[in-house]
Amino acid sequence: MKVKSQTGDSVDFDPEKLRRSLLSSGASMSVVDDILQRLTEEVYEGITTRNIYKKAYSLLKKNANFHAARYNLKTAIHLLGPTGFYFEQYIAKIFESEKYEVKMNVTLQGRCVSHEVDVLVKKNDRIAMIECKFHVSQEAASDVKVPMYILSRYNDLNQVNHKVFSQKDEISECWIATNNRFTTDAIDFAACSGIKLLSWDYPKDNSIKVKNYRDCLYPVTCLTTITLAEKEKLLALGVILARDLTTSPERLAQIKISPKRVKNIVKEVTELCKCF
Template identity: 55%
Template sequence: MKIVKHSGSIVDFNHEKLKQSLLKSGATPAVADKVLQLIEDEVYEGISTKQIYKLAFSLLKKGSNSHAARYNLREAIRLLGPEGFFFEKFIARLFLSEKYQAKVGLVLQGKCVSHEIDVIAKQGAIVTMIECKFHGGKDAATDVKVPMYILSRFNDLKENEYKIFSNNDRISRCCIVTNNRFTSDAVVFAKCVGLELLSWDYPETNNLKDKIDKNRLYPITCLTTLTLSEKEQLLILGVILVEDIIDDSLDLEKIGLNSRRIKNVLAEALQLCRSI
């Protein structure tokens, strides 16, 4: 059976790929098989991947909000836009969870010109500049022009000393992070010049998706018990991660949720972040 991707390309319906995505949401094999069977009963020649996704999300949500939230993770990352400012904060939190120090949005003077850096992170003596390339479209890719441009900025910055975390920090490492993917040319170029890349599915292991699941760093936009407007309000208040509301629900009160809604949101948050 042929299905239509978001980009308009036509591909075969992949039973196993869909099953794996259901299992990665936390669904048991029995639940995944049941959802898969229900989806297969509904699919037809020429159905869009978007419609299949919506159907899978709806079926998972009937059984478990947290499973639906995990299945919705890539879309939840996209909701950290449209400009990507919240995505930068999210990436800083990710590095903090891995025992780095991290700061967002610093302007540093290079050898030639000044540069605004999305995230600066330090672990041990190593200081890393992290540039975040956020895409609102699902099929957009970061091409080779991006690492080429960032390499020139890195070269302009790495000769100087800065007062960031200490009085004599030198930037010696550069990482580019995107919520989507890199083109093959971007990967080849980055490897050649020593830039590190992190995307939804690159590298093959310990990619963005793996890091989020491993550290349970789910963005607040994951939660199915919040409306889009409520998620936006929480982001403005500085609530980036689901874990931010678990120990302090005051921000949920600030955006007008009643006690019943707060209880439901916290139940989903706990299940999402603390389940094994």
């Protein structure tokens, strides 16, 4: 059976790929088998993968909110747009969780011109600049022009002393982070140029997806028990990670959520952030 992908291509329906994505939510094998059985009965020739995802999400949510929240991860990261400002904060949180010192939105003078750097991180006396590329469209990819452009900025900054973490810092690494993916040419150019990449699925063993499942770095936009408007209010308050709500549940009251709902939301967060 042929289904339509997000790019508009006609592809074979792959139940095993769907099974793997459902299992990544933490749902049991029996629950996944039941959902697959129901989806198989509803899938038809030409259905979009987006509609299949929506059906799977709805069925997971009926089973457990936190399973649906995990399954919703890629869409949740997409909701950190459209400007990309919250995505930058999210990337900063990822590096903070790995014991980096972090500075955001710092303007530095290069040898030729000044540059605003999205994120600067420091660990073991090494400082890296991280440029974040947020795509509004989930189908878009960062092509080779992105690392080529950012390399020129890095080269203008990396041989100059800066006052960031101390009075005399040198930038010795360059990263590019994106919410979607990099093209093959972009990956090859970055590897050749010494630029490190981080995307939804790259590097394979340490991608944004892997870091989430391993370290429970789920953005607050994953949650199924709050509305989109409430998510936006929490982001505006600086609540980027869902797990922050376990230590600061008062943030929920701050945006006028009732005590009963606060209890349900904290329960979802607690279950969501049990890493497996």
